[in-house]
Each structure stands twice: as structure tokens, then as C-alpha cells.
Amino acid sequence: MKMPTRFQITRLAILTLVATLLLLPYIYMVGFSLKPVDEIFAGGLSPLPREFAGIANYLGALEREPLLRYLANGVIVCAGILFFQLLFAVPCAYAMAKLRFPGRSLMLGIVLFGLLIPIQATSLPIYVGLAWTGLADTYTALIVPFISSVFAVFLFYQFLRTIPDDLLDAARLDGCSEISIIVRIVLPLIMPAATAFGIFSVVSHWNDLFWPLVITRSPELNTPPLGILAFRSEEAGDSYGELMAGTAIITAPLVIAFLLAQRRFIEGISLGALKG
Template sequence: MADISSPSSVPTWFDRIKPKSFGRFVTTVLLFIGAWIMVFPFIWMISSSLKPTDEVYDADFSLIPRTFKGFENYYAVIFDQPYLIFLMNSMIVCTGILVIQLLTAIPAAYALAKLKFRGSTILFGTVIAAITIPINVTSIPLYIGLVRVGLLDTYFAMMFPFIVSVFAIFLFRQFFRSFPDSIIQAARVDGFSEIEIILRLILPAAVPAIAAFSVFSFVAHWNDLYWPLIVVQSQDKMTATLSMMQYQSMFDTDYGLTYASATVVTAPMVIAFLFARRLFIRGITMTGVKG
């Protein structure tokens, strides 16, 4: 009978973490390398935000700053400029875009998924094709139109190109196809209108898909720099991401402040994702249940 109190019989930390097969070991190593590749830019960003400008791209690279300037950099970013206004502008724009996208995408996706009408296949193909069109293609005519109606430097101008999301239509359409047709038919027999079916049956079941798309939409438009850089002309309408451009000029760039600003801009999205990650993963998984 083995003595369980002997040192040889007590499992060590290595015994707990060592892989049970060579294949699992290789998988673990590859996952670790991939995770490091994904996380390292954020580590670089935080490390650079704690350094003076001349140390950020110094030849002797070190993650630990030789001269700590974190307090000065973050204080300048948060208090030496109206950062709360920039944050509020980003929240207004991202929330407005998300709400309008949901109001337009959910009924359209429901129609493509559950209603039978002539041309639905062509319409869905058009939605798929529209996903491939980048904002850069339509930016010039949109800009000219906003100039002619005098709506530059407004919240509407920042939201206008994104009020209809073909990606949202596609995502919700895939999710709605997995909803049982028998329940919808029973609701119609009971006298439900199509709007009531969406509000009372589809939406409660679509919470995971809505959460997943909300993360996509919020992150994409929170980090958007291209379109606000075109239509925003005053500091009062600057978004949090656009405010990073204040530390760059044609002749000089304060990299310490730029990375500190990038860290402050990124933090709310990371925190939001940590709270919504389960709904996000669930929504992405369920949208592929039925093609």
C-alpha cells in the first residue's frame, strides 16, 4: 500500500498542468503563441504610455520604462483637455448608430428569414454583396451631400453612413432562420401581427444575437477614425478616438501622450466586452446553427 503522505505520491504543479499527449502539447503551445501575438500590442501600448517620447522607440527596447512618466501622460490626456466631452460624443454616436441599426436590421432580417415573397433571394444576395463595399468607396458622395445640406460637424453626419448595417441584417437573418416556424404560425393563428411576432417572440429569443452585434457595432464605431476625421471640424464634436490626433503634427508627435490616449480610449471597450463576453460568444455560436 502506497504511502500517500510521501513526497513522491503528492502531485506537483507540473503534474497538474502537463499535457496528456504530444498533440495536446503542440495545441497548447500554438494557442499560447497566438494569445501572445494578440495581447502583445496592448502590452506595448500600456508600456509606451508610461514612457517619455524619446524612450518609446529607443534602440534599447524595454517594456519597463527607465524614466516613468505615466502620471504626467495620463493626467494630460484626461484633465488637460475636455476628455469627458470626447467620451460623451463617442457614446452618443455609437449608441445612436446601434439603436438605428437595430431598428432597421431586425425587421429586414425577419422578412428575409421568415416571409416568403418574390425577389427575396435576389434581395438577400444584394445584402451579401453590399457587405463587401467599404466606407471609403461611398465617402466622397456622402461628404458632398452633407456639405450641400449644411450638416457637417454634427452628430447626424457622424452617424449617417452607418444607420443601415447589411452585416446586421445578415447576422440576424442567420439567427432568425433557427427560430421554429411552428411557433410563428401558431402566433399568426392567434391573431398576432408580424410586428407583434417580432416584439413579443423574436426579440426575447434574439438577445444573444443582439448582444453579439452590439459588441461588433460599438467597438467598430468607437474605434472609427476615418469618417470622424472627415466630417468633424470642431473640438466640441471630437470623439475619443479622434482626440488622439491632437498629439500629432506634421513636425512632431508626442508618442507617450498618444499611447496614453489610446489606452484610455481602449479601456471602456475592454471592460464592456468582459461583461458581455458570454452573451457575445453565445450569440456568435447560435447565428451559425442554421444556414
């Protein structure tokens, strides 16, 4: 093996330091989730438990709150949101990137403008609307406000522009309708971008506290962050081990998903549709 150069060593050291700093809270969270309460309060910097209380903490966490139910809620909401986002954003981005029609640039302008508006700004009218239709405090209310994502449209639009027009023309000559082009040509080609967007979307909606807090009241609709909130507001303020275990359970699916899709994710944000 070749000896690493001084530059490589320095670079690795800096990256390791920054990564450790960023991961430190997470490491402590996992560490605390394995410790008994008195050890947490005893101080000490080591994240490793002296006395292993992991099983008790995790079982306790699962017993105290229906965490699995919250996880399932998170899956339902995130999957629903992502499904509709892709369903609407891909054809929309395709039309804007590859078809000629009047008002195309105006539409692109609106999309760009839409990127600037945070959910907090529109939440009140959406809340009123949902309350008026009687849909507040349902899964629908958790999903509907996010089904059209301007970010997705913009991301796919950028990606689709790298697909040569010849390819789509060839498909038209081969007998594909515009819908078949999207299904057979565009969708497979934008898979990396769709994966990247999927991760962005799932992470932000899994972790979203604001909107579920606004729109739901029933505890059985709790999404994972609301679940943690519910955990904390329980009377026992000292069960930090269980709290940390709960938090670890709730964040675990995301971490696992990212590790599995890591390569595609990086591909998706750094490449166009066609290599070379």
C-alpha cells in the same frame, strides 16, 4: 486533477505564443504610458517601468486634450448608430427570413451585394448630400450613413432562419401581431446575435477614423480616434508617455466592454437561436 496530455500542452503553448504576439503592441502601449519620456527613448525591452510616471502621464493626457469629451462623443455616435441599426435590421431580417412576399429573393440579393461595397466607395455622394442639406459637421452626419447595416440584416437573417416556423405560427395563433412577434419572440431569441453584432458595430464605429475625418471639422465633435490624431499633431512631439496614456484611455472602454460581454459574444457568433 488530470495531467494535461502532450497535445494539450503543445496547443496551449502555440495559443499563448500567438496571443502574446498579437497583444504585444498593446502591452507596450500600456507599458509606455507608465514610463517617463527619457525611459521610453532609452530603449530596453521590458514593458515594466523602472520609474513610475503613470499618474503624471494620465493626468497630463486628460489635461492636454478633452479626452473625456471625445469618449462621450464616441458613446453618443456608437449608441446612435447601433440603436438605429437594430431598429431597422431586425424587422427587415425577420421579413426576409420568415415572410413570403414578391421580390424577397431580389431583396436578399441586394443585401448580399451591399456587403461588398465599402464606405469609401459611397462616401463622396453621402458627403455631398449631407453638405447640401447643411448637416455636415454634426452628430447626425456621424450617425446617419451607418443606420442601415446590410451586415446586420444578413447576420440576423441567417440567425432567424434557424427559428422554426411553428414557433411564429404558435405566436400568431396566440394572438400576436407581426410587431408583437418581433418584440416578444424574435428579439429575445436573437439576443446572442444582437450582442455579437453590437460588439462588431461598436468596435468598428468607435475605431473609425475615415468617416469622422471626412465629415467633421469642429474639434468638439472629435471621436476617439480623431482625438488621438489631434493629440499627435500638437506641437510637442516628444510626449510619448502622455500620447500612450491617451491611447490607453481611448481604447479602454472597448476592452472593458469586450471582457464583460465575452461569453455572449462567442455564443452569438457560434450558435443559432435555438440550442439542441
